[in-house]
Amino acid sequence: MSNLHGISMDVERVDEMVFMEFKAIGTLTHADYEKITPMIEDALVDIEKPIVNVYVDGTEFQGWQLQAAWDDLKLGLKHGKKFNKVAFYGNSRWQEVMSKVGSWFVSGEVKYFDEPLDALSWLRG
Numbered sequence: 001m002s003n004l005h006g007i008s009m010d011v012e013r014v015d016e017m018v019f020m021e022f023k024a025i026g027t028l029t030h031a032d033y034e035k036i037t038p039m040i041e042d043a044l045v046d047i048e049k050p051i052v053n054v055y056v057d058g059t060e061f062q063g064w065q066l067q068a069a070w071d072d073l074k075l076g077l078k079h080g081k082k083f084n085k086v087a088f089y090g091n092s093r094w095q096e097v098m099s100k101v102g103s104w105f106v107s108g109e110v111k112y113f114d115e116p117l118d119a120l121s122w123l124r125g
Helices: 028-046 066-082 093-105 116-124
Strands: 007-015 017-026 050-063 085-089 110-111
Touching: 007 028, 017 028, 017 066, 028 066, 050 066, 050 116, 066 085, 066 093, 085 093, 085 116, 093 110, 110 116
Parallel strands: 017 050, 050 085, 085 110
Antiparallel strands: 007 017
């Protein structure tokens, strides 16, 4: 079993529209969130009313350490109102359940997909 973990992030920003793409690998840690949180803050700085669409590839995601789960919750509470659509692409039942729970902290829609192209076309639709 590998100890490989982390989050990669890509951001495209056009005026008020922000597209974020994340790939989560392994069991995420507090250190992973310490790296990613400032990147999210930077992507949203100076936008009064951002419209944020997010694509998450969770196919290699295994969960969080406890502190990282708290970090994820804090991030959702702080920025949740800015999220328009969140598409979670995964490959397991617990990820589907988790995406439903995540929708409680986001003002927009959160949907789970088992096909990446379906997720991307829904985000762009």
